[in-house]
Amino acid sequence: MKDTLRARFDGMTAMQQKAARFVLEHPNDVVTASMRTVSARVEIPPATLVRFAQLLGFDGWPELKAALVQDMGLGSEPYAHKARTLADRARDGGAGLAGEIFTTHRDNLDATERASGDALPRAAALLEKARAVHVAGFRACHPVAYSLMYVYRLFRDSVHLLDGLGGSLEMQLRAMHKGDAVVVISFSPYSREAIAVARQARGAGCQVLALTDTPSSPLALLAHEVLLFSTQSPSFFPSIAGAQALSEALLGLLVSRAGKAGIARIEGAEAQLFETGAYLPPAP
Structure with a gap:
C-alpha cells in the first residue's frame, strides 16, 4: 500500500494527500484507532476518508484498514492457534518437527x-x-x-x-x-x-x-x-x-x-x- 500511495500522491486532492500522509506516517494509529478518531486527528470529515479509501480501490475505510493490517504483517495466526497445530503433530510422533525448525532457520x-x-x-x-x-x-x-x-x-x-x-x-x-x-x-x-x-x-x-x-x-x-x-x-x-x-x-x-x-x-x-x-x- 505504501508504494501505491506514493505513486498516486501527486494526483490526489489536498485533502486526500493529507490522509495519505497520515497513513504513511502513522500506520499503527490507523489500524488501532477508529475512523472517527483518525478523522479528528487529521481534521478531515469521515466521508472524505471513505472516498479516499475508495480512490485506492477499497469498498470503504474498514477494507483499507484490513489491507494495511496485512501489509504490516499483523494478520498472522495467533500463537495459541499455531501451538494447537504443534500439539496435533506430537500425536503422530512429531514427524521431523525439530529438523523442519532447523531447516527454516x-x-x-x-x-x-x-x-x-x-x-x-x-x-x-x-x-x-x-x-x-x-x-x-x-x-x-x-x-x-x-x-x-x-x-x-x-x-x-x-x-x-x-x-x-x-x-x-x-x-x-x-x-x-x-x-x-x-x-x-x-x-x-x-x-x-x-x-x-x-x-x-x-x-x-x-x-x-x-x-x-x-x-x-x-x-x-x-x-x-x-x-x-x-x-x-x-x-x-x-x-x-x-x-x-x-x-x-x-x-x-x-x-x-x-x-x-x-x-x-x-x-x-x-x-x-x-x-x-x-x-x-x-x-x-
Whole structure:
C-alpha cells in the first residue's frame, strides 16, 4: 500500500494527500484507532476518508484498514492457534518437527542476508558517525538488543541499553540527544515501547536504525536505515535467528572498521574480564 500511495500522491486532492500522509506516517494509529478518531486527528470529515479509501480501490475505510493490517504483517495466526497445530503433530510422533525448525532457520538466514546484505555497511557507517549509540529491544527482541550492546561495549564505551528496567524507560529516553544513533528491534506484533523509542529518537534528532521484519512496519517507516530479517517458523512463535544474525554481522563489520584502536579496546576489556574473575582462566 505504501508504494501505491506514493505513486498516486501527486494526483490526489489536498485533502486526500493529507490522509495519505497520515497513513504513511502513522500506520499503527490507523489500524488501532477508529475512523472517527483518525478523522479528528487529521481534521478531515469521515466521508472524505471513505472516498479516499475508495480512490485506492477499497469498498470503504474498514477494507483499507484490513489491507494495511496485512501489509504490516499483523494478520498472522495467533500463537495459541499455531501451538494447537504443534500439539496435533506430537500425536503422530512429531514427524521431523525439530529438523523442519532447523531447516527454516537456515532459510531465514538466507532470506535475511538477501534482504539486508547491501544495507549492512550503511548501517555500520550510521553507528560509527554517532556521538553515542542507544539500543532498544523489548520482550522477545530483548536478547538481541542486549547481545548487541554487550559485544559493542567491548570496543566502544558510548553504547547504552534502553530496557526500561524498573519503569525507567522515560528517564533513559532523556539521555538521547541530537547526533546520537538509536537501534530499535521489533517484529509483528510490534512492541508499543519500541515504537515509542523510535518516535522519541526522531523527535530528539537522532539517527534511527531499525531491525524489523517488513519494509512497511511502523519501525521501518520511522527509520533512517532499515535491516530486515525473516521470522518464519513452524513453531508457534516467530524466529529471532535472523535478527541475531544481523546483530552479529553488524558487529563484525564495526570491528573490522574500528582499526587498531578498536583492537586495543577489546584486548583491554578481555584482560579485565580475566583479572576480575568474570572469566575463568584457561585450563593448564
